[in-house]
Amino acid sequence: MSGPHFGTDGWRGVIARDFTFARVSEVTRAILSYLDEEHLSGRALVVGYDRRFQSEAFAREVAQTAAARGYEVCLADRFLPSPAVSWAVRDQNAAAGIIVTASHNPPQYSGLKLKEQFGGSARPAVTARIERLLQKPVETLAARPCGRIRLFDGLSGYRRHLEQCLDPLNLRRARQRLTLDVMHGAAAGILAPLLNELGYQALELRGDENPAFDGHAPNPSVEHLGLLRGLVQRGEATLGLAVDGDGDRLAAIDETGGYCGPQMLFPLLLRHLVEARGGRGRVIKSVSTTHLIDRICRAHGLPLSETAIGFKHACQAILDDDVLMAGEESGAPGIPRHLPDRDAQLAALLLLEALGAAGCTLSALREDLQSRFGPLHYRQSCLSLPVMHCADMQRRIAALAPHRLGGLRVLAVNRVDGVKWLLDGDAWLLLRVSGTEPLLRLYAEAPEAALAEELIACGKTLIASAP
Structure with a gap:
């Protein structure tokens, strides 16, 4: 059984093997200890859950653990999407939010996502502190009055x-x-x-x-x-x-x-916010995100920052600057002026709004984007890894040093997250080990679809020959 570890977004594990009621209580206590250190114990804790196996029961375990430590707990009265929990944290001025979810992972998984008091994913420095607290012996704490658990409606608001x-x-x-x-x-x-x-x-x-x-x-x-x-x-x-x-x-x-997919929706929504709504501000993208974002930012004079994969990295940048939009290749983008977190519901509504503003179909909107800012074609693949080989694969990837890929020169190497080779013609290839599953992920983008596919094949060949 592996110890609790916060990956790209939260802690996840296989139900009944890694993710148990005892472990949920243990991780919750570590989160509460962090909140105590930050002098946030006087504020409520929001607790939500998704529709996975036993999610509501796990959420009640979180709530009861927090109440036993003296926290007032706002427990959702029904399943909620993660962005609704993020919104509730801000709306109720809570110390934090915990949602029982494994997001998009396979059915055998469950997990916990932590939302900080600003309503966004817990930042890397915060999860690192919580992991250190998990390594400490369990302390006998002074008795506190038991907190209250109250159900709240997290959907209508x-x-x-x-x-x-x-x-x-x-x-x-x-x-x-x-x-x-x-x-x-x-x-x-x-x-x-x-x-x-x-x-x-x-x-x-x-x-x-x-x-x-x-x-x-x-x-x-x-x-x-x-x-x-x-x-x-x-x-x-x-x-x-x-x-x-x-x-x-x-x-x-x-x-x-x-x-x-997200690699097309992010630039479509960014263009809408800038050109139809007149939005301005810094744009945040992950290292695996399409370079269409770079091109749109250059065309409109918008500052752009690139982060490691996982919205928790974007959250720190959001707190540090006036950010118009933040996103990555795997999820809906976040609009920080509304909520500093990814939100598929808001993104879906903004997409429909963009279609109404443009007065055209989605395929026409995509073609116009590629005509103006492309062409760029994105591909992704993944390879399964035994859990014990993930660290070794990271080492093998880091040691790779090709001079050409798909017939293109390697112009630069980006090591923000995994290894990304920047190539002639704005093409690129990225290899990285997943932060949430035992997978090696390969990402590529190129001006021609066939070239993007060839770069993915080059990545698999590199891995097979890596020392």
């Missing part, structure tokens, strides 16, 4: 918050027949009612509870959206939107059946 973030005129201009695939996750029951009130014909797909998630991870990647794509291709919907298990990842199926 969050929905009102979403509505306040939008331009209703452009949103209504994009009214159409669409299907929302919530993948049996915690985003069920949020967007469809709101959009139907605005005049859409919005059907919610896979909104029922199913902790097995149809046998695969509740991740809106192209291979998991066959049902949604089929509905669009048969003409039963003109647009498909898909949200992951805890509501912080978004993908779309355009009217032709084409897949539109």
Whole structure:
């Protein structure tokens, strides 16, 4: 059994092997000790949960552990997406928020995400302190009056918050027949009612509870959206939107059946915020994110910063500067002036708003973006690793030093997270070990799709020959 470790976003483990009630209580106590050190014990703790196996029971374990330490606990009265918990932390001026979720991971996983008092993912320095507290012997603490656990409605206020973030005129201009695939996750029951009130014909797909998630991870990647794509291709919907298990990842199926993932949605939404809404400010992106972001920022004179993968790295940058938008290749972007966290629900509504402002289809909007700022084609792949080999793979990747990849010269090397080789023609290849699963991830981007695929193949060859 591996010890609790905070990865890219939170602590995750296999249920009943790594993720147990005892471990949940242990990690919760370490988080509370951190909050005590920060003199935040006088404020409430928000606790939420997703729709995974036993999530509500694990959330009650968190709540009871905190109440026994004297904390007032606001426990969600139903499952909630992670962004709703982040919003509740700010709305209730809480010390922090803990949500029981393993996000997009396979069904056998559960986890805890920690949201700091500003309503965003716990920063690396904070999770490092919590991990150190986990290594200390359990202390006998002075008795405190037991705190109170109260149920709260985390959905209605969050929905009102979403509505306040939008331009209703452009949103209504994009009214159409669409299907929302919530993948049996915690985003069920949020967007469809709101959009139907605005005049859409919005059907919610896979909104029922199913902790097995149809046998695969509740991740809106192209291979998991066959049902949604089929509905669009048969003409039963003109647009498909898909949200992951805890509501912080978004993908779309355009009217032709084409897949539109985060690497396309981030630049589409950034362009909308800048060109239609007049937004200004720094843009934050992870090292694995498309260089379309770089090109849009250069065209509009926006400062750009690149971080390691995981929104927790973006959160520190958000606190340090006036940030317009922050995002990464795997999730919905965050709009810090509304919420310093990723939010698939807000991103979906902003996408519809962008379609209304442009007066065109999603495929046309994508083509226009590529025509103006591209062409760039992104590819991703992954290789399974035995857990005990992850550290060794990191060492092997770091030792690689190719001079050419796919026939292109290596111009520079970026080691912010894994190893990223910057190549001729704005092409690149990134290799890194996942922070949440025993996987080696490969990312590539190039002006031609075939070249991007060739770079992925080059990465796999490099790994096979690495010492």
